[in-house]
Amino acid sequence: MSTPTQINEEYDIVIAGGGVAGCVVAGRLAAADPDLRILILEAGPPTYNDPAHVQPARYPSHLAPGSRTVRVHTSRPSAALGGRSAAVPCGQCLGGGGSVNFMMYTRASASDYDDWETVHENPGWGSKDLIPLLRMTETYQVPGGGPTHGTDGPLKVSLGGISHDFQEPFVQVARTLDPARAGKPYYIDTNDLLTINVYTRWPRWINEETGTRSDVPHNLIYPLKETRPNLHYVTGIHVKHVTFDDENRATGVAFTFNPLFHPDGPAETRTVRGTKLVVISAGSFGSPGILERSGIGAKGVLEGVGVKQRVDLPGVGENYQDHNMLFIPYLAADEAQTFDAIFHNDEGAIDAAITEFSKTGMDPLSHNAVEAGIKWRPDPSELAKLGPEFQEVWDSYFVNSPDKPVLWIGIFSVLVGDATLVPRRKYFTMGVYTEYPVARGHVHITHGEDVSASLDFVPGYLESMADVKVLTWGYKFSREIARRMPHFRGEPAALHPAFDPGSKAAAVQHAEGPVAFDTPRIEYSDEDDRALEAYARATVSTTWHALGTCAMKPRERGGVVDSRLNVYGVQGLKVADLSIGPGNVSANTYSTALVIGEKAAVIIAEELGIKWRYGN
Numbered sequence: 001m002s003t004p005t006q007i008n009e010e011y012d013i014v015i016a017g018g019g020v021a022g023c024v025v026a027g028r029l030a031a032a033d034p035d036l037r038i039l040i041l042e043a044g045p046p047t048y049n050d051p052a053h054v055q056p057a058r059y060p061s062h063l064a065p066g067s068r069t070v071r072v073h074t075s076r077p078s079a080a081l082g083g084r085s086a087a088v089p090c091g092q093c094l095g096g097g098g099s100v101n102f103m104m105y106t107r108a109s110a111s112d113y114d115d116w117e118t119v120h121e122n123p124g125w126g127s128k129d130l131i132p133l134l135r136m137t138e139t140y141q142v143p144g145g146g147p148t149h150g151t152d153g154p155l156k157v158s159l160g161g162i163s164h165d166f167q168e169p170f171v172q173v174a175r176t177l178d179p180a181r182a183g184k185p186y187y188i189d190t191n192d193l194l195t196i197n198v199y200t201r202w203p204r205w206i207n208e209e210t211g212t213r214s215d216v217p218h219n220l221i222y223p224l225k226e227t228r229p230n231l232h233y234v235t236g237i238h239v240k241h242v243t244f245d246d247e248n249r250a251t252g253v254a255f256t257f258n259p260l261f262h263p264d265g266p267a268e269t270r271t272v273r274g275t276k277l278v279v280i281s282a283g284s285f286g287s288p289g290i291l292e293r294s295g296i297g298a299k300g301v302l303e304g305v306g307v308k309q310r311v312d313l314p315g316v317g318e319n320y321q322d323h324n325m326l327f328i329p330y331l332a333a334d335e336a337q338t339f340d341a342i343f344h345n346d347e348g349a350i351d352a353a354i355t356e357f358s359k360t361g362m363d364p365l366s367h368n369a370v371e372a373g374i375k376w377r378p379d380p381s382e383l384a385k386l387g388p389e390f391q392e393v394w395d396s397y398f399v400n401s402p403d404k405p406v407l408w409i410g411i412f413s414v415l416v417g418d419a420t421l422v423p424r425r426k427y428f429t430m431g432v433y434t435e436y437p438v439a440r441g442h443v444h445i446t447h448g449e450d451v452s453a454s455l456d457f458v459p460g461y462l463e464s465m466a467d468v469k470v471l472t473w474g475y476k477f478s479r480e481i482a483r484r485m486p487h488f489r490g491e492p493a494a495l496h497p498a499f500d501p502g503s504k505a506a507a508v509q510h511a512e513g514p515v516a517f518d519t520p521r522i523e524y525s526d527e528d529d530r531a532l533e534a535y536a537r538a539t540v541s542t543t544w545h546a547l548g549t550c551a552m553k554p555r556e557r558g559g560v561v562d563s564r565l566n567v568y569g570v571q572g573l574k575v576a577d578l579s580i581g582p583g584n585v586s587a588n589t590y591s592t593a594l595v596i597g598e599k600a601a602v603i604i605a606e607e608l609g610i611k612w613r614y615g616n
């Protein structure tokens with residue numbers, strides 16, 4: 001493998017962006033064909049054996065102010081967000097989001113991928129085609145894994161090293177409160193692509209044998225150091241645009257050194273050739289930008305930044321999707337085991353954890369504080385309460401897909417929220433996210449040359465009332481679970497809706513313990529509902545699941561790539577990352593980014609005539 005800035009003139013395959021999917025493509029192809037010369041150009045730094053990437057519980061450091069392992073994209077201010085801008089951090093390092101993420105192991109519904117195949121007209125992308133690839137990616141170390149799970153893949157999935165005081169109690173409380181969804185075993189698998197509506201513990205992308213994060217570089221790239229000298233990765237590189245010959249065939253990329261990581265690097269733009277293929281894999285924010293700087297996109301966008309149009313492809317940068325998330329914190333008992341000290345950089349707690357980690361490779365750093373949850377789908381009476389705005393969405397999207405949940409609801413054994421607004425103590429947090437938000441957004445470049453320039457970004461969060469209704473329902477529903485949790489000690493008013501102090505819904509700031517199970521559910525007046533909606537608009541957050549901005553669908557329907565991942569209108573150029581997702585998935589998106597990488601590797605291997613046995 002190359003040293004950080006040594007780049008040859010030519011490779012067989014140049015991969016622009018070394019995130020999840022890019023590293024899967026590179027690692028799989030390099031392993032399959034030792035003669036294939038592959039170059040990954042990645043904007044961020046390397047990650048090899050860096051504790052911030054390897055030790056799971058250190059992940060909040062990537063989101064701290066000043067972090068260089070994520071790039072934060074700030075949206076236009078939006079009335080739907082109470083006038084504020086949304087900030088969406090994306091992974092910026094070798095491994096991309098997979099090396100900084102929360103490691104929640106969640107898989108899509110089978111019908112999500114089946115929709116990719118049928119609704120969006122992509123043969124070969126249905127669940128029956130992707131399940132063998134999902135299996136190939138993972139080793140499922142959780143007891144009781146069914147046939148959709150892998151047994152010998154490179155990325156390990158486990159329950160992590162420690163179970164905190166919120167995992168079993170959440171499941172027990174929720175099942176007692178909601179008996180209609182109880183009756184299934186506590187350890188039931190809700191990540192088999194079909195099972196939903198069960199409260200259960202939540203697995204993690206953590207190797208239970210080593211206690212380390214299951215990211216792609218440490219499992220598919222770094223291990224090839226000795227055996228695959230033809231696999232090169234170079235970090236701290238901004239890919240500006242793709243280069244083409246006269247027949248619109250991609251010949252390579254033009255790049256600059258990212259000044260953040262090479263402050264003394266050369267300023268001029270350089271090029272490198274990819275003689276067989278160029279693969280753009282820069283994520284849902286980066287990939288449309290590379291296409292637009294290459295002259296592939298909507299006329300108006302390109303004219304606005306002075307880029308000459310090569311291909312008229314108005315779908316580039318459109319169709320932006322994410323999940324909309326609320327984090328709702330609660331006070332926890334002093335004796336509860338939580339991650340607050342570690343997450344908020346209490347040196348004593350971290351030192352103790354590191355000592356433990358170095359001795360055992362496990363507790364308590366081999367955990368992500370995401371304890372348990374449910375992929376929640378309403379019954380008829382709940383559906384009625386979600387109101388007419390959502391009913392329309394239900395009728396058109398959900399009703400015939402019984403594997404599609406509407407919300408994810410779960411529990412974190414830590415404060416997730418603005419720590420400056422509340423005292424230092426122990427917390428737990430309920431998280432709720434909308435699985436298929438209705439509203440769409442976009443991301444476009446604002447500068448024709450400068451890769452660091454901010455983007456024209458509209459996330460679409462809460463622009464549809466149906467999305468507001470679902471999310472605010474999630475607040476109410478999860479609050480009933482939270483206040484019955486054994487370690488519940490109150491509701492920090494600063495991080496809850498501004499209900500009138502005289503309202504029945506007003507935050508209970510301090511409690512001696514949980515409320516009794518038969519306590520009536522909180523009633524919300526119209527005024528309370530308005531306060532709750534304002535809260536949702538003021539606090540709704542990204543779930544870090546950006547998707548869809550180079551959608552794989554027919555060109556005439558706004559598609560950017562075909563089902564072989566080829567960019568329309570040119571040759572020798574593919575996009576392979578989460579940006580190709582034509583429709584949303586009911587899951588945290590690492591698993592889907594991985595399977596896109598796997599599928600891309602299969603397609604490329606087929607086209608290059610590389611013999612490779614895949615699928616277990």
Ligand SMILES: Cc1cc2nc3c(=O)[nH]c(=O)nc-3n(C[C@H](O)[C@H](O)[C@H](O)COP(=O)(O)OP(=O)(O)OC[C@H]3O[C@@H](n4cnc5c(N)ncnc54)[C@H](O)[C@@H]3O)c2cc1C
Binds near residue numbers: 094102591
């Ligand atoms: C903070 C955070 C928490 C998350 N938590 C979870 C979770 O718990 N579970 C889960 O399933 N999913 C989670 N995700 C989502 C998951 O990690 C992403 O969906 C996944 O990383 C997307 O993969 P990708 O290959 O599409 O892009 P990425 O992994 O984002 O990779 C794109 C890469 O391209 C690089 N790049 C961009 N532009 C350029 C350019 N011009 N030149 C060179 N390189 C460029 C970027 O630096 C990046 O490394 C999280 C993501 C984040 C950011």
